[in-house]
Amino acid sequence: MSIHTTNQNFKSALDGKAVKTGIYKALVRGTPIDGRCGERGKEGGMNIIPQTLMQRIARLGLILMASVSMSACSDSWKEEVLLHDGQKIIIKRTVEHGGRHELFQDPPYSEQRLEWKMPGTDETIVWEDHFSKDVGSATLLPMLMDVHQGIAYVVANPMGCLAYNKWGRPNPPYVIFKHEGGEWKRIPLQELPAEIRTPNLILSLPDEKAKQIGKNPVPAEAIQKIVSGYFQPEYKTILREPVTKGSGGTSCGELIRIKDGWEGTGFFSGQPSYEACLNYCERKEVSVNNCPCNRFFREE
Numbered sequence: 001m002s003i004h005t006t007n008q009n010f011k012s013a014l015d016g017k018a019v020k021t022g023i024y025k026a027l028v029r030g031t032p033i034d035g036r037c038g039e040r041g042k043e044g045g046m047n048i049i050p051q052t053l054m055q056r057i058a059r060l061g062l063i064l065m066a067s068v069s070m071s072a073c074s075d076s077w078k079e080e081v082l083l084h085d086g087q088k089i090i091i092k093r094t095v096e097h098g099g100r101h102e103l104f105q106d107p108p109y110s111e112q113r114l115e116w117k118m119p120g121t122d123e124t125i126v127w128e129d130h131f132s133k134d135v136g137s138a139t140l141l142p143m144l145m146d147v148h149q150g151i152a153y154v155v156a157n158p159m160g161c162l163a164y165n166k167w168g169r170p171n172p173p174y175v176i177f178k179h180e181g182g183e184w185k186r187i188p189l190q191e192l193p194a195e196i197r198t199p200n201l202i203l204s205l206p207d208e209k210a211k212q213i214g215k216n217p218v219p220a221e222a223i224q225k226i227v228s229g230y231f232q233p234e235y236k237t238i239l240r241e242p243v244t245k246g247s248g249g250t251s252c253g254e255l256i257r258i259k260d261g262w263e264g265t266g267f268f269s270g271q272p273s274y275e276a277c278l279n280y281c282e283r284k285e286v287s288v289n290n291c292p293c294n295r296f297f298r299e300e
Contacts, residue, residue, distance in 0.1 A: 073097050074111075075207040078217035082224070083119075083146050084195045090217050091116040091145060095207050099137055108137035114154070114201075119147060125179060127154050132166065134257060139163035140175055143203045143235065148193040152179040155192070155238060157203060161252035162262060171242040171250050172234050189240065197238045199227050256292060259285035269296040 074096040081091050091114055098110035112129040129140045140156035140163065147153070154177045158164040167175050176192050177184045202209045202223055213222050230236050234243050243250055255262040263284070271277040274297030281291035 077207065077210040079201060079223060080217045080220040081145060081200045082220040084198065087119055088220055089116055089119055093206060110138055112138050114142060114145060118152065125152050127184060135162045135166055139166060141203055142201050143199045144201060144238065146196045148196060153177065153192060153196060164252045165255040165262065169254065172239045173250060199235065202226055203235055256286060257290055265292055268292050273297065
């Protein structure tokens, strides 16, 4: 079953060599750029030589616009996952990049997928995170998958400040899912079994890290080394108490979802009265549940 999620993203810039050999060749030789993320295109193609400087500039503009708004590619690899009871299973991970992004950077994650067979039953389980229009990308980075008493759990970290606000600003910054009755359900941290406490998936830039390691599946020992190297304690272990404000996603300012984007709470608290605040919520088409006026004003 899939999670239909409706995120600042972790992006990696292309290195100078890739930019030079990819975009530059496409400009002066008509070489198509390969669809794979962060990799230059294969040489060949139409070999069209621009005739004037203006033609070159025009071609570059079209290429750059395409890279900003239309790029899409996907990567798949496997990770050896160490469960809390010492068992190891293989998880196939897939990420798809797509959507708007900064120049010379890979597009953000637009789709993510974990797939594995349950130990003991060989039942295939799939967890997915989909593109969210209000965030502009996928919204979560899975950091742990474990099995307790035959039930699968996934712990994920909101991918950036928009996603953190979308998922309700959890502290510690975890979004937790339980696979039950053939579907995934979000559960509170208190319902995650105490035995499950050690992240066992690559969290940050997992596709790039997997390429750097160069082994498929990525060994569990390599994943443990990556996890132990994370700076924030909430990414090294599953914390059960709130983290200090400013750590991880908790550093994100509070944002309210409005009709055409997001706004900080100051736009609401700065209204002259409770009634004005409610009117502002109405104008911005903020849902009744999300309108924060009751927190800032008391109706007279």
